[in-house]
Every structure is written in C-alpha cells, then in structure tokens.
Amino acid sequence: MRILEPHSITVLTTDRCTAECRHCCMNSSPTRTHALTYEQIASALRQLFDNFNIKVVIFAGGEPTLLGDDLLKSIRFCKMNGVISRIVTNAYWATSPEAALAKCTELREAGLDEFNVSMDDYHEPYIAFERVKMAYDAAMQIDFSAVVIANCVGKDSTLTPEFLEQQFGMSCVEMQRRFDVDGFSKFFERSEGGKAIVLSNTFVQRLGRGIDLVGDEECNYDSDMSNVPPEAEAFGGCPWAVRSCAITPKNHLVACCGFELQGNPILDFGTLTGDNAVGLVERADNDLITNMIGLLGPPKLMQLLKELAPDEVHFPRPIYHSYCEVCHDLVGIEKNRRALYKHQGTFAPVILQARADLEQNFREVGGRIEPTPIRLSGVRVVAGPGAEV
Template identity: 25%
Template structure:
C-alpha cells in the first residue's frame, strides 16, 4: 500500500486526497492506522469509507476514531441503507457520527438509494440528534443519497426507469472517469471507483505489478469509449446504439 501510494503521489503531484475504501477497510486493522499516518506524512488529506461495524457504542466509536484523528485522518464517510442494515444497526452509524463530529472530523453519511428502498435520507435526517448535527455542523457534516448498485438478476429488475426520480442520476455523463487513481487490493488499477467497477472487465486498466501507475492511467486517453462515457454518459451511448440500430456483439 505504501508503494502504491508513493508511486501515485510522485506520478501525480496534484493529488490532494487519499481514500481508503473496500469492502470494509477497517478489516486492515493496524495497517489502516499506519497508512493514514503515512499519507499524513506527505501533507495530504485522507478519507475512510466504512459501514461502522466497529461503532457498537459511542465510547467504542470515539476511541477508534481518536486514534485515527491522531494519525492525521481528515474525513470519514459512513455507508448505510436497507442492505447494510441487515448486518449493521443504524445505531452504529449514529454512534460513529456523534464521535467523528465531536472529534471535528469531516463526516458524510451515504445512504443506499433506489426506488424500492425502505430506509432513505428522509428517515435518517428525521432523527432529532441528526437534525441537530446538520444544524450545528454545517460544512462539517452532510447526508447524501448514493445510487445503490444491484448485483442480482432480481435486483436489476427493480432499477428505476426513465420516469422515476433517479432518472437524472442514471443519464448524466460519467464524472468519475479520469478523476482519480483507483488501485484494488490485488494491485490492479481500475478506471472508476465503486464495487461495480470490479465486475466490469472493460474498466480494468492493468496490474501495478507489470506497469507504472502513470502509464496505466494515461492509456485511458487512447480509448474512445471511455472518452465518450466521460462526455455523454452510458445512457446516451445506448440511445445512440438504439437510434442507429447498431448490433453489439455479445
């Protein structure tokens, strides 16, 4: 991880933020604390994305985050929603939010959003304690609706259609391409962040073991389809294919 970070930082001096995500990056244990310190030694900001499984009480959350704050952590994002709450109670998220804001860590809660969700942003921000935080900690705390990507055939059938409220999210251009250097635990670079990218071979750029980070990153600009995704987005590409009646090979 240190080697990957060092190479990325040296290749792209404009990098300002290193993000540790997953899966669940707290499973790294002590290595996570060491990496946050390592990033801090370069004078960079760091962000962690977590489901807050470790925050089963306020004290547990505070003690955990205090160590990370001392290591130099600047931001933390929590993920929750219907699927997360099968395993992690919403109280864990509240404990974690209380602790991170008391430690003056920039905090964001990302809530799974799709048209068939039972728990959404409105449910979370209706909590009195969360309302208070949103009022007091402006600029330090926000709650966002994140598009939740389905991974089963049944879930795919539930995706919103053109007339649903999430249509604009689906139909915009891809703003994440070219904006970051994304490295998986196995050393493979991918073009975009998020679990869905792991399952799309087209977004795999190659291995850090066989190529330099800048070389792998720059190769993207020779790919017309990635440029098109960045400019117009996947929905407009599909509309173009339909309009032209282009046959796409399996």
C-alpha cells in the same frame, strides 16, 4: 497532453466485508479474502501523488478497517504527503460508545480527515442502527473536517433521509443533504476550522449483485438513460472515469469505483507493479473507448450504438436509472464490447475534437486539465462507495 488523469483515488482496500448487503456494487462479503498491503498502497500512491494533482484518497472496500495497521499506515502516508483522506465504513466495530470513540480517535490520530459511515435499509440487516449511531456520535466528538452519513434508498425504504435526519440531527448543527430535490449535488458549508455534516442521500442502483437482488421496482426515481437527458446531451462524459480512479483489492488500476471492475477488458488498465502507475494512467488516457466513456458518456454511447448497429448490441434492462447502470452493460456484456471495438473508429474524430477543446478551454497554469466544471449528479452519474462526497 493528458486529458483523463486522476484527481482523486479510491483505495478498495479489501473485497472482504462483515456485511453482505444485497445492493453492494462491489460484491463484497465475509467470504471474500483479497486485500491490499500497505506496501502496495504506498507504492501506488507515491507514484500518483508525484505525478498528478491528487486532492483526496478514499479508503473503501469492502470494509476498510479490516486492513488494521495497514490502513492506519496508509492514512499516515496521505497525511505526510498533504493529501486529504476519507474512510467509508459500515461501523461494525462500534460495539459500545467507548469502542466507537477509540476507533475514531485512532483513525484521527493516524491523520484521517473525513469520516463517512453508511446506513440504510440495505445495510441494516447486517449492521445494527445503534452501532452506526454510536460511530456517528463518536465521530462528532473528533475534529474530522467532514462527518457523512451515506444513505441509499429504494422505493419502500424505511431508513430514509428524513428518518436519519431526525435520529442523527442536532438542533445546533445543520445536517446538509448532498443532493437537492432535483438530484443536483450541492456545495457544502464548512465553517472555518469546523466540520461539514452531510447526509449523502442517493438512490439505489442495480449494480454488482444488486442486478439480481434489487428489483427494478425498488428504484424510485424517474430518469431513464435510454432517453439521453439534456445534461448528458450537453456534455455527457462521465466525470469520474479515470479522474476518480480506483485501486482494486488485487492491486489493479481501474477507471473508477462505480462497480467491481477488476478484470474488465476495457476499464481495468492492468496490475500495478514496480513503478508503472503513471504508465497505466497513460494507457487509460490513450484508450479510445475509455475516452468515449469519459467524454461522451455511457448513455450517449448506448444511444449511438443502437442507431449505428442495432443488431450488434444488447441492452437488456427495460430502464437504465444511472450512468453506471448503462456503463455496467456497455463494458460488461461481451456483445456490447465487441460492438465498441468494431465501431470505435467512428468516434475518433469527435473524441479528438473534444480533447482539443478541453485542452484549449480548461488548461490550468500548471499545465493540468482540471475536471470540467459540470454538475452531472442531476442525471445520477454514480453513487459508488468512493463518491459519497
């Protein structure tokens, strides 16, 4: 029985972006040019819809609206298949209230359900605040089921959740924060037939080019994954690995949208060609190291590898602020990959037991394993572009 199987898919439409934010975990920029076609997206989605219980498709990037008609056709494809769709955009296209409303109307008419726009100090040098405000105001006029502002803060940020609430909030509508003060993800109130209005308040992570361009001192939260937090000790697995898989701009199936995984020897499962999407998911589900990440989690693996083979691993950061930061070095640094390959057998019994437990305790009527009901955001699992809500 499959344990790691997708319930949401992030389509990383293109690596091109009109912006070049220094914290971008996907390394997107105006000079990059890879992009998926509608045919590639529809082919992959058709296979994944037919074989898995996919609840939502997130169109992210880069800037997904750069895909033009292929984006609209892909949104329509989700609608025709009864799957919720979401876009994560930087709103560069909102050059006037009219242009903003026209774009939001076009997206909604194609079938888009949820609208997510990013705004923070990292985006602001490239995308004027006014554009985001015009996009938000337009989205509020459209019957999207959710309108989300994704706000990522560093220690000295000025475009903070408080500031944005003041600017975007309306007296008659409650803007709900995604995370409470302790960092736990909240459940959103969505009135019958109404929309959820959410401020997705996350902290900056050092991923992608952010490793070089975001200072450690900017990361203004306390968690240090070197000391495995109690939540991670209790469960530990990354709930997004494979379960929230992604399709890259070069049409590869990868484990998640936590950072740019194209070409990673462990978490890139291969090129989507013909009808091999289910085969790639099965490859992921059968891969021992992927299971170790999905069921034990990167912080626990880092700790165990340091104990097991201290001379064979290299974790260079003084502090690891999130699961994805650990994961980045765990699967990204060759020395650590070699240690994972060499010692993976040690973890096989515990992984087999964990899979058996999950099968026993979380088997659904339809024979599927639903994601384990955990609230790991308190230990900062991920804040990638697809994981905004």
